[in-house]
Amino acid sequence: MASRFVFLPYGAEFPAASFPQLLLSNRRPALAFDASADETCYWSAIAPQGLTGAITVVITYAMASATTGTVGFQAQIEAITDGDSTDTDATTSFDTVNNSASTTVPGTAGYIDQISITMSNADSIAAGDYFRLSVNRDGDGTAITDSASGDAYVLCVELRDAA
């Protein structure tokens, strides 16, 4: 059973600070990630029955203005199983960050590209877990070379399993 989650900009959740701006790009909802600082957003869901194998996150984005340079995105999973001792109103427990490759942006601003991130660190997510997916652009380039100027508009994020 193949499982796909499609996370849309309108469903994003935000931390108290350093989050992408929700806007419309030619009427398409998008999350605008800054070029120079890391900004993060989340989506929450329940891992479906049949979730199996390696998890991949696919980020569909377009650049607001850049036609050269590279971008890098990072993704993390926090999976909480029934009975876990995670105090959801006081703590977060995301697994180690997973990095994308430093990816050359499309040569025309507005053209989409899709970046895949293999979730080697997926917090042992299992069917039935309450989980959150965290996505950020490595705008400050600490882990991935991110040289493209201007905002990266994330249009959609897909989480796939191995089936």
Add this chain to the structure above:
Amino acid sequence: MAIRIDNSADGMTRTAGMPSTLTNSTWTISGWVYFVALPGSGVYHALFGINTNNTVRFDFLYVKNQSGVTYPTVQVDNGAYNEVTDFGITFSASTWYHMALVRSSNTSLVAYINGTAASANTTNQSANTGTLRLEIGSFAAWSDTCSARFAAFKHHSAALSAAEILQEMRTIRPQRLANLSGWYPMFPGASERLVDYSGNGQSLTEVGTLTDEDPPPISYGGPSWAVIAQGSGSPPAADAPKRLALLGVG
């Protein structure tokens, strides 16, 4: 997706779809406000409300600085001016606050700050008529302004309860669609920031020069989708017919 007011010439107004009179009208205006700068000592900053584009006859929410501290002030003018200040609520700069102004009867105008009711102004609005307008970020007739950002504003032609205001705080999109008169997500863009998404076509009018700044950290309130495909056989063959289950959540 927040609108910046930083000049006495700046503001947003709307006359379409407003009550014909302040008398016997019930309504709620709510949204997020971020103080870039607080008023100076003894100064009032205008936030939002309903007026007649005149210095008299209005219901308005202000903040005022008294002895170095900024408080919410609910103002009613029915030909005579009256203000009620809640000294139990104070504001800081560089902080987002959810605010609501609720007219539930001729003798009740209440401000809610982050879901908590401030002192009510019970001045009787029973005598007021005139062409009304919604004004956000200024009170032009008094040349009053503010230095703040405004985001995710909603106007209901009904008095929302405290519980409903708490619900409206958490998403950009309205939770209550009944009596929704105007909904302003304030997406960035010269014309986009003023658009009414309620379906009533009652967009705001820009006054002065508005700009876009960073919004509050609240979700739009949209759904996520799970797509689960299962083929026949055990285990399903890669080329087996697939059955799709589409689940919308939210």
